[in-house]
Amino acid sequence: MTPCASTSTRRAGQGIAFVIGATALVILLVRGGEQWLRSLLLYLSGAPWARRMVTGFAPAWAVAGRFVAGESVDEAIDAAHQLNAEGMSVAIDFLGESVTTATEADDARDQLLLLVDRMRGAQVEGYVSIKLSQLGLNLGENLALQNLRAILEAARAANVRVRIDMEESATVDMTLDIYRRLRNGEGFDNVGVVIQSYLYRSEEDVKKLVAEGAWVRLVKGAYREPAAVAYADKRDTDAAYMRLVQMLLSEDALANGVELAVATHDEAMILQTMAYARTRGIASDRFEFQMLYGIRRERQRELAAQGWRMRVYVPYGTAWYPYFMRRLAERPANLWFFVSSLFKK
Numbered sequence: 001m002t003p004c005a006s007t008s009t010r011r012a013g014q015g016i017a018f019v020i021g022a023t024a025l026v027i028l029l030v031r032g033g034e035q036w037l038r039s040l041l042l043y044l045s046g047a048p049w050a051r052r053m054v055t056g057f058a059p060a061w062a063v064a065g066r067f068v069a070g071e072s073v074d075e076a077i078d079a080a081h082q083l084n085a086e087g088m089s090v091a092i093d094f095l096g097e098s099v100t101t102a103t104e105a106d107d108a109r110d111q112l113l114l115l116v117d118r119m120r121g122a123q124v125e126g127y128v129s130i131k132l133s134q135l136g137l138n139l140g141e142n143l144a145l146q147n148l149r150a151i152l153e154a155a156r157a158a159n160v161r162v163r164i165d166m167e168e169s170a171t172v173d174m175t176l177d178i179y180r181r182l183r184n185g186e187g188f189d190n191v192g193v194v195i196q197s198y199l200y201r202s203e204e205d206v207k208k209l210v211a212e213g214a215w216v217r218l219v220k221g222a223y224r225e226p227a228a229v230a231y232a233d234k235r236d237t238d239a240a241y242m243r244l245v246q247m248l249l250s251e252d253a254l255a256n257g258v259e260l261a262v263a264t265h266d267e268a269m270i271l272q273t274m275a276y277a278r279t280r281g282i283a284s285d286r287f288e289f290q291m292l293y294g295i296r297r298e299r300q301r302e303l304a305a306q307g308w309r310m311r312v313y314v315p316y317g318t319a320w321y322p323y324f325m326r327r328l329a330e331r332p333a334n335l336w337f338f339v340s341s342l343f344k345k
């Protein structure tokens with residue numbers, strides 16, 4: 001991030017911080033306010049005007065940098081090495097999503113090919129996470145398919161796996177279709193997907209993925225979704241999460257070769273998964289825990305030290321704005337930290 005904010009950019013940044021802060025305060029005071037705040041931040045995560053203001057304002061990076069390993073692939077590799085040295089593996093994510101031209105999609109593909117190559121050279125213990133919207137999904141399914149195929153070919157040669165992150169609900173069918181065409185149709189066994197427990201449809205999707213012996217990361221879901229497709233209440237999302245954990249650790253799932261990643265910072269989900277595995281006699285190496293870079297760092301280390309398989313999702317790159325805003329939406333305390341830091345000299 002270029003730390004040369006002009007006075008007007010600083011004022012604009014402080015202006016938006018003030019508006020966000022004041023609005024947040026008001027809506028937190030009313031019943032159900034936290035849900036509104038989450039929606040507001042998720043709306044801002046996709047608003048170009050807000051992105052311009054926040055990213056043009058140097059102090060914002062100071063806060064975003066807590067969740068992002070750096071701008072360059074070298075910084076991501078350094079972070080990965082540190083985590084590897086502490087007994088944790090990584091999922092490295094070159095930040096970027098929703099590209100608007102085929103050239104941008106091709107550039108993202110090339111950056112991801114570079115990342116695969118660097119991971120092999122640097123002997124990183126980890127895999128690559130990608131977003132299909134970064135590879136052109138919104139411009140056409142075929143463009144994203146071709147770009148992903150190129151990455152999977154290089155990754156297979158480098159003995160690196162690739163996980164397709166899940167994005168907005170409108171893209172789930174296309175994402176699963178591309179995943180199946182490449183994994184089941186073309187035999188790429190180095191590709192996995194993500195399932196979001198807030199979506200009503202996920203139970204049906206998981207049934208199919210269990211039958212296919214898929215490699216699945218289970219998350220709660222990070223996007224703004226209407227009540228027609230997703231649970232609005234955290235308790236429903238949490239209950240669905242644990243139902244899906246049990247499906248993905250069922251006898252059938254394990255016999256079919258399903259590999260589950262329990263990706264959450266929620267202590268209740270972590271403890272319930274451990275308890276479920278214990279009562280069913282499922283060995284701790286049959287699944288792994290995953291958390292995001294910079295979130296619950298102590299707990300990450302502790303789980304690894306206790307012998308659990310622990311993987312950290314390591315994002316890097318300059319396109320950090322939407323990723324950062326989703327992290328703010330997940331926890332209001334992060335928002336206060338962000339707003340107050342913008343006013344510090």
Ligand code: FDA
Pocket residue numbers: 164165166167194196219220221222223234263264265266267290291292295296312313326327328330331334
């Ligand atoms: P929840 O949001 O209920 O939080 C539980 C507790 O965890 C909080 O009370 C707090 O203590 C802590 N916590 C959670 N978020 C925090 C934050 N940002 N900062 C500080 N503390 C926090 N989503 C998606 O839609 N598609 C995807 O592909 C992925 N991929 C992905 C990979 C990995 C490795 C992880 C961990 C998460 C994702 N996600 C995702 C994001 C996921 O959907 C979800 O939004 C976040 O993980 C937050 O939900 P939790 O399960 O952590 O629980």
